[in-house]
Amino acid sequence: MLEQFFHCPYCWESISMLxxxxQENQSxxxxxxxxxxxxxxxxxxxxxxxxYFNAESIEQ
Structure with a gap:
């Protein structure tokens, strides 16, 4: 497991996830x-x- 820090695309709070x-490719x-x-x-x-890591809103 690897901990990744990023900002929420909605509220811009700094959050982390494991x-x-x-698995090489995940979505x-x-x-x-x-x-x-x-x-x-x-x-x-x-x-x-x-x-590669990308966290984005699912809204268009």
Whole structure:
């Protein structure tokens, strides 16, 4: 597991989450622990090294 810090795209609070390094490419929705809005998370690992992380609003 890897802890990743980022800002919520809705409330801009600094939050963290634990990322599972066992899957190279991941895309899922996680609720903000502060404002409870859904955040689209996209993650890419290369040999357990984080090479891409994106957290964005699911609203258009």
């Amino acid at each position: 990322l599972d390094i066992s 899922y929705i996680e609720d903000c622990e502060v404002c409870c809005n859904p955040i689209q998370i996209q993650v890419k690992f290369d040999n357990t090294e984080l090479v």
